Amino acid sequence: MTDVRLLGAADIRRLAGELDVTPTKKLGQNFVVDANTVRKIVHTARVAPAERVVEIGPGLGSLTLAILEQGASVTAVEIDSRLASRLAQTAAEQGVPSGQLTVVEHDAMTIAELPGDPEVLVANLPYNVSVPVLLHFMQTFPSLSRGVVMVQAEVGERLAASPGSKIYGSPSAKAAWYGSWRLVGTVSRQVFWPVPNVDSVLVGFERSAEPLGSVAEREATFRIIDLAFQQRRKMLRQALSRELGGSAASASEILEAAGVEPTARGESLDVHAFRRIAQAAGRAD
Known part of the structure; x- marks a missing residue:
């Protein structure tokens, strides 16, 4: 650890006043004002000295300093110029x-290059764009092998959900393409300024050692996932009929070829099953 002084609530408010920054819902900003919380996040992420860490949306720097305290190097991506x-x-x-x-x-939703090929992602993600930002980083930066992100509790539970769960959906299946995800902690509303009206959780991930498939396979699989969950109450032979041959009968044939019951629903399938459907439909070539 290095001798870094962390920010407290008074420091955060002083910096915000100096910069004329008011946290906005539009940017999903909620600043963490508790040193113990940011240290907890860094400890949960197992950040080690000399590791290369990327942080999304550092804001005024409370979590950034806790990562730097561990002796890691940090690349912080911030959209707000101030x-x-x-x-x-x-x-x-x-x-x-x-x-x-x-x-x-830079805008984390569109950034395509990062210096130093970071290994670890640690972030308090903006609530309004947390899933698309996270998926963009997983897709764009394969050097990321693990990480911990703080997100709205409902979002975190979906990311970590397993097939068959009522909250399992498109974010769950897409995140699973890249590796394994699990809930690793909770965060009190009271450590934020302003205090949000939702609970927050920590989600940890470990990237799979080998990619699940090619870029074409991923894009085709994600399209099948989106269609399956757009009409999640429908059987797959109906929900995917337009995509898979134009009829329920043709969709059934492709689903059976993929080893998937045509009467199943999207919420019962893992990402491997969605990939098999894309392959059987010839969409992943």
């Missing part, structure tokens, strides 16, 4: 050695 321009100064003021932090001012 926050991005202040973060390096805050880190220096709090005792972070020069060169340990890189700030990238």
Whole structure:
């Protein structure tokens, strides 16, 4: 660990006032103002000295400093120019050695390159875009092998849900393409400023050692997943009829060829079954 001073509630409010920053629902901003909470997140993520970590939406820097405290190097992706321009100064003021932090001012939804091929993702994700941002990073940065993200409880439970669960859906199946996901902690509403009206959880992931399939297979599989859950109460032979040959009969033939019961519903299938459907339909070539 390095001698880094973490931010408290008074520091967060002082910095926000200095920058004329008011947390907004549009950007899904809720700043963590409790040092014990950010240390808990970093400990849960098993961040080690010299590891390369990427953080999405560092905000005023409370979680960033806790990662840097472990001696890791951090690439912080921040869309707000005011926050991005202040973060390096805050880190220096709090005792972070020069060169340990890189700030990238960019929209996390569209960023395509990161310096240093980060290994670990640690983030307090904006509530309004948490799933698409997370899937974008998993798709775009294969160097990410594990991580812990803080998200709205409902979103986290969906990401970690297993087939057959009522909350299992498109985010669950798509996340599983990249690896395994599980709930690893809860976070009190009271550690945020402003206090949100929803609960938060920590979700941990481990990327699979080998990719599940090619880019074409992933895109085809994700399309099948989306269609299956757009009409989740329908049997797959109906929900996928337009995509798989134009009729329930043709869809049934393809589903059977994939080893899937035509009368099943999307919520009962794991990502491997969705992939087999895409392959059987010839969509993954």
